[in-house]
Amino acid sequence: MYNLVQRFTDDRRAAWVAFAAVGILLAVLPFLAEAGLGRSWVRILDFALLYILLALGLNIVVGYAGLLDLGYIGFYAIGAYVYALLSSPHFGLHLPLWVVLPLGAVIAAFFGALLGAPTLRLRGDYLAIVTLGFGEIIRIFLNNLDTPVNITNGPQGINMIDPITVAGIQLSQTHTVAGIQLSSTYSYYYLFLVLTLLLIFISIRLQDSRIGRAWVAIREDEVAAAAMGINTRNVKLLAFAMGAAFAGLSGGLFAGFQGFVSPESFNLMESIMVLCMIVLGGMGNIAGVILGALILTILPEALRYLGPLQELLFGRVLADPTDLRMLIFGIALVLIMLYRPAGLLPSRRRARELQPEGDAVQQEQESLHDARR
Amino acid sequence: MTTLLQTRQLAVSYGGIKAVKGIDLEVKQGELVCLIGANGAGKSTTLNALCGALPLTSGEILYQGVSTAAMPSHQLVRKGMALVPEGRGIFGRLSVEENLLMGAYIRKDHSVIKQDMLHIYELFPRLLERRSQKAGTLSGGEQQMLALGRAMMSRPQLLLLDEPSMGLAPLMVQKIFQTIRQIAAEGVTLLLVEQNARLALEVSQRGYVMENGLITLADSAANLLHNPQVQQAYLGQ
Numbered sequence: 001m002y003n004l005v006q007r008f009t010d011d012r013r014a015a016w017v018a019f020a021a022v023g024i025l026l027a028v029l030p031f032l033a034e035a036g037l038g039r040s041w042v043r044i045l046d047f048a049l050l051y052i053l054l055a056l057g058l059n060i061v062v063g064y065a066g067l068l069d070l071g072y073i074g075f076y077a078i079g080a081y082v083y084a085l086l087s088s089p090h091f092g093l094h095l096p097l098w099v100v101l102p103l104g105a106v107i108a109a110f111f112g113a114l115l116g117a118p119t120l121r122l123r124g125d126y127l128a129i130v131t132l133g134f135g136e137i138i139r140i141f142l143n144n145l146d147t148p149v150n151i152t153n154g155p156q157g158i159n160m161i162d163p164i165t166v167a168g169i170q171l172s173q174t175h176t177v178a179g180i181q182l183s184s185t186y187s188y189y190y191l192f193l194v195l196t197l198l199l200i201f202i203s204i205r206l207q208d209s210r211i212g213r214a215w216v217a218i219r220e221d222e223v224a225a226a227a228m229g230i231n232t233r234n235v236k237l238l239a240f241a242m243g244a245a246f247a248g249l250s251g252g253l254f255a256g257f258q259g260f261v262s263p264e265s266f267n268l269m270e271s272i273m274v275l276c277m278i279v280l281g282g283m284g285n286i287a288g289v290i291l292g293a294l295i296l297t298i299l300p301e302a303l304r305y306l307g308p309l310q311e312l313l314f315g316r317v318l319a320d321p322t323d324l325r326m327l328i329f330g331i332a333l334v335l336i337m338l339y340r341p342a343g344l345l346p347s348r349r350r351a352r353e354l355q356p357e358g359d360a361v362q363q364e365q366e367s368l369h370d371a372r373r
Numbered sequence: 374m375t376t377l378l379q380t381r382q383l384a385v386s387y388g389g390i391k392a393v394k395g396i397d398l399e400v401k402q403g404e405l406v407c408l409i410g411a412n413g414a415g416k417s418t419t420l421n422a423l424c425g426a427l428p429l430t431s432g433e434i435l436y437q438g439v440s441t442a443a444m445p446s447h448q449l450v451r452k453g454m455a456l457v458p459e460g461r462g463i464f465g466r467l468s469v470e471e472n473l474l475m476g477a478y479i480r481k482d483h484s485v486i487k488q489d490m491l492h493i494y495e496l497f498p499r500l501l502e503r504r505s506q507k508a509g510t511l512s513g514g515e516q517q518m519l520a521l522g523r524a525m526m527s528r529p530q531l532l533l534l535d536e537p538s539m540g541l542a543p544l545m546v547q548k549i550f551q552t553i554r555q556i557a558a559e560g561v562t563l564l565l566v567e568q569n570a571r572l573a574l575e576v577s578q579r580g581y582v583m584e585n586g587l588i589t590l591a592d593s594a595a596n597l598l599h600n601p602q603v604q605q606a607y608l609g610q
Contacts, residue, residue: 210478217464217475223426224462229450229479229527 030189041301042185046257048297049192050250055277055293056199056286057246062275063284063347064212065239066219068128070271071115071135075244077142077266078111079104079251084158084261085151094162101252108248109241111138116240120233135271142263157262164256166191172259188257195253199246203286206242215239280336282343291344303328374401377531377562378423382432385415385422392418394586395432400531400564405557407565407573407594409607410583416566417459419583420535423564424456425449436531451479455529459536461520465509469500472508472519476526486526493522496552514545521552531562538569550576570607574598582607 033041054076061069082104086095115134119127146154163172163184171187206212214235217225226232255261273296281292306328307321336344378400385393393415400406410416421427423434425446434441441449446456455476464472473493477486494501497518503511508519517537524532537553538546546569554576557563567573574580574594582590582603590597597603 210474213467213471213475214478216466220464220466221458221462224458224464225475226426226446227424227450227456227458227462228475228523229447230475231445231447 026193030186042183042189044298044301046185046188046192048294049189049196050254050257051274051277051297052196052290052293053192053199053250053253054247054274055281055289056196056203057243057250058274059203059243059278059284059286059289060206060215060246061239061243063278063289064207064219065215065236067116067236067239068124068131069240069243070128070132070268070275071138072131072243072247072274073266073268073271074115074135074138075108075112075247076251076254076270077138077261077263078108078244079248080255080261080266081142081152081158081251082107082248083252083255084161087162087256088158089160090153090158097164097166097256101249104252105245105248108251109245112240112242112244113237115244116237120236132268132271135266135268139263139266142266152263155263157260157264159260161255161259161261163259164188164191164253171256192253195249199249200286200290207284207286211235211238276333278343280333280343282345282347285343285345285347288343288345288347295344299332300325300329374403376400376435377402377404377437378564379435380419380423380432381435383419383422383434384430384432385418385427386430387418391430392586393422396583396586396588398581398588400562402530403560403562404579405553405563405565405577407567407577407580408583409567409570409573409580411607412568414583415586416583417535420456420533420564420566424454424533426456450527453528453530454533455524455527455531456533457520457524457535457537459539461516463508463511463516463519463523465507467508468505469508469511469519470504472523473500473526476523479527489526489528493525496525496555497522514541514548517541517545517549518552521549521556525556525561529561531564532556534563534565534567536566536568538567538572546572570603571598 030042030045033045054072057075058069058072061067061072083100085091086093086100086103087097088094115131119130122130142152143155145152146156152158163170165171169175169187171191172184174181174183175187176182214225214230217228217230218232218235222232254265274293277292277296278289279292280296281290282288303325304321306324307317310317310319310321340346376399378398380396380398382395382397383393384391384395396415396419398406398408398419408416408419418427422429425441425444425448429442436449436454437452444452464475467475470490473490474486477489480486494504499515500518500522503515508516511519521534521537534553537549541549550572553563553565557576565573565577574597577594580590580592580594580597581588582597590600590603592600598608
């Protein structure tokens with residue numbers, strides 16, 4: 001008993017130390033990135049955080065509830081345009097952040113449920129096709145809603161969007177805190193970090209909740225899930241809506257951060273990219289999803305150095321780095337799927353599936369022995 | 374005894390095919406009733422219609438004296454009807470304990486849920502040993518135990534069992550039927566659909582024989598066991 005208590009307190013202390021270390025690392029990460037790799041990497045970190053937010057949202061829909069959604073970026077677009085329309089000179093509206101961000105999430109959630117409702121009976125490939133169409137519909141709407149009444153400004157997109165202002169601090173300006181100059185990318189980094197931590201917390205709580213189990217149950221066996229008293233329709237719609245809300249929120253952040261949105265940014269490739277992040281990292285596992293999002297945002301950027309590298313080695317550029325980037329990127333994806341089919345960090349629930357078959361036989365023997373008694 | 378479940382001229386079809394062609398069933402409070410018949414007689418279809426998973430073509434189902442026409446499955450569960458589906462329908466990715474918790478999905482009385490779970494573990498000590506293991510890695514017999522235990526977790530008044538003996542070793546079948554008896558002794562009303570007619574009739578009080586979507590015989594289980602027709606067609610004598 002004493003040992004148990006001892007171990008518990010030790011573990012707790014270890015956990016706190018680890019927690020503090022991660023906290024400090026996250027706090028100084030942009031400084032390290034700038035010092036080690038250059039200024040542009042702070043901006044890349046900001047985008048990585050936005051993609052983590054997106055991937056966490058899609059993980060609810062695909063990873064938890066098992067609903068393959070290929071139009072996910074549509075909700076990101078909705079969040080971004082809600083912010084852009086309500087907080088830019090386009091309509092002359094400049095609503096505050098705490099109105100437009102939640103509103104973007106809510107409107108995206110509404111559209112999530114709207115997409116979910118007619119597709120409740122669809123599964124797998126069929127669902128994927130409908131959601132893919134939905135994502136494209138959103139993009140095409142945004143592209144064409146400049147006539148007869150100019151709502152979205154069409155393919156030109158919306159410019160001069162208000163930068164994010166938190167508690168009177170405009171994040172687009174350089175601030176000096178305790179003698180350290182923080183440029184705008186730093187401020188955005190800290191804001192995105194706080195929101196990412198918040199959504200990670202929500203994701204963890206969801207996973208171990210009654211509703212989280214209900215999502216897994218539905219994906220396993222819908223008839224049995226209904227026989228448990230789960231209202232399968234509402235629970236599925238909730239997954240769509242929650243995932244979309246995460247996307248709507250990150251869309252709003254994206255609009256404020258970039259200062260510019262256009263339909264271009266929300267094409268099918270983006271949806272596929274976010275899906276790749278969660279498949280690669282390990283669907284249903286939060287740490288895996290984060291890792292996947294980080295790798296897939298950072299890897300393409302890192303591969304930009306292929307041009308200078310070639311010059312260094314061969315004196316000239318042999319292959320166009322952009323072509324090479326996609327090639328290496330593709331090969332990396334194929335390799336990961338070959339050798340880690342459940343993702344880099346598979347979820348606990350998925351990993352359990354990889355138990356050897358022999359165990360079941362052994363168990364059956366034992367159970368038969370029980371039955372005989 | 375009051376009637377818990379009753380059907381009146383219940384008919385179900387898949388597209389143009391009539392699987393159940395108008396049957397009258399009755400299950401009274403506290404009874405253990407079985408529905409036996411060959412493959413394709415319409416037994417499972419009947420059961421699925423009873424629990425709201427299939428729409429009726431005609432006729433009606435009365436549960437606790439009320440028509441279930443407007444009630445989807447998940448609402449019937451709240452009214453005390455639980456189903457152990459054919460092929461068990463356990464959630465393979467969830468652990469044994471999480472599966473049991475899913476059974477208690479509709480309940481909010483957390484402290485009592487804990488007690489009930491202990492009770493299930495008493496009934497099936499094997500499940501206690503495997504409680505943190507993924508349910509998909511259990512053997513067939515253990516999965517059936519889990520499916521039964523999970524259904525019990527909703528504290529049902531009426532438990533519908535679809536082919537609990539399917540695909541199990543004979544000894545395991547004995548064990549499962551022993552538990553079914555125990556559950557019945559605890560006051561749960563049971564409707565048992567089985568192909569293994571002898572076992573089903575041995576545990577039941579009454580039985581219905583189904584053939585080609587119609588009920589051909591309805592009698593006490595003891596009488597059915599001695600009925601020459603039943604003996605010839607289903608008991609292999």
